[in-house]
Amino acid sequence: MKRIGVLTSGGDSPGMNAAIRAVVRAATAEGVSVLGFEDGFRGLLESRAVALDRSSVSDVLDRGGTFLGSGRSSDFRHGDGVRRALEICRDRQVEGLVVIGGDGSLRGAHELDSAGLPSVGIPATIDNDLTGTDYCIGFDTALNTIIFDVSKIRDTASAMDRIFVIEVMGRDSGMLALHAGLACGADALVIPEVPPALPELVCRISEAGRQKKMHFIVLVAEGAASAEEVGRRLHAETEQEVRVSVLGYIQRGGAPSALDRILASRLGARAVELLLRGARDLMAGVVGELVMDVGLEEATATRHEIDESVYRLVMTLSS
CATH class of the missing domain: 3.40.50.460 (Phosphofructokinase domain)
Known part of the structure; x- marks a missing residue:
């Protein structure tokens, strides 16, 4: 791959900027250029993108929100939207895409991958409800x-x-x-x-x-x-x-915690690694201390279940 794209989608979460930074720097270290699509899938469908390099992300690690902007697009739920996104990526010479967001965003990544654009997801939602990862960025x-x-x-x-x-x-x-x-x-x-x-x-x-x-x-x-x-x-x-x-x-809102900065950096670099080695339709997550990968469809098919023993512990300690 010579060029990949990155976007943040859905509700913002602290650490998204750190993830973008990791994607950009990991990719450029391998000689791959990066386009950042503005305002999530809406920006992708409108072909609004900016070239990102190491200096573009030099001061974003500790910033909350997402400097690329985030958003949702109902057009992307239809086949026409997916086809339009593929055409734009071809025109922009984008050969792979990193999508940073929650379940709806990663479903969009899965749709794009199924249609032919290699895509990898990074879990970023304060709800922490995606399957296949212990923690999501922002939680x-x-x-x-x-x-x-x-x-x-x-x-x-x-x-x-x-x-x-x-x-x-x-x-x-x-x-x-x-x-x-x-x-x-x-x-x-x-x-x-x-x-x-x-x-x-x-x-x-x-x-x-x-x-x-x-x-x-x-x-x-x-x-x-x-x-x-x-x-x-x-x-x-x-x-x-x-x-x-x-x-x-x-x-x-707010500056991401140390744990979220570390998680975002690890998952951003992993997403690039997956794309460059030809892997696709995956989400980079963390289980224990290990970075692990799970299929996008599996990651979004069910909710990350709570540990009922933790609920019982809360009730016990409060009594």
Whole structure:
């Protein structure tokens, strides 16, 4: 290969810039030029691209977001969109593509590969819900952001003797809420993988009160329930003061953590290695300390399941 493309797609996550940097520098070290498509698949379909070299990525390692921009394109869900993307890559002499993003983005990479363009995916989503990798780029940074914010909320919760219901991201996965709950000592979790049981939650709050603990922290994954609704129902059942805090997009921003920078660098270099040796339709991931590869279709077919023992541990340690 003489030229490859790279794009970031879907929701941004801290560490995407570090992954782009690794792709560019690993490729140029092998004499391969790199085109960066702007604003994800939308930019690809509009043939908006910039040439990237070592100097282009010299100051992006510690920056959040993605300097290439990100976006989604409904046109890409149809055969015409895929054909258009292939034509543009041929015109631009792009022989392979690295797609950095979550499940929808990697499905797009799989479609392109199936249509004839060698494509490799890099998992980047704070939801950490892709199969075949222990961690996705951005998860660790988002987790640390949540822990930092929950610690502040706990200060006021304990000062005012209140129940706080805190909503974190996770449309279809409770990974963020689960790990944040363990790390910050949440008193209860509401996640998609475990059906919410209000009576049990009310019992836990009542038991905490009997033990003279007057404040209570509930973490809610956005896909499991509305934090506002959980808060209203808890107030009605317990007659205690309940406050709701939705952390929102702050979880997706900020400088990437050291772990995310390291992960992004390793996976970016691996993606280039895969393309240059003729491998395709793969996602570069990490299992334990090892960089491993899994088929794109397999990576996006099912959700990364939570470890139920971690959920039980959160409940045990909070009781």
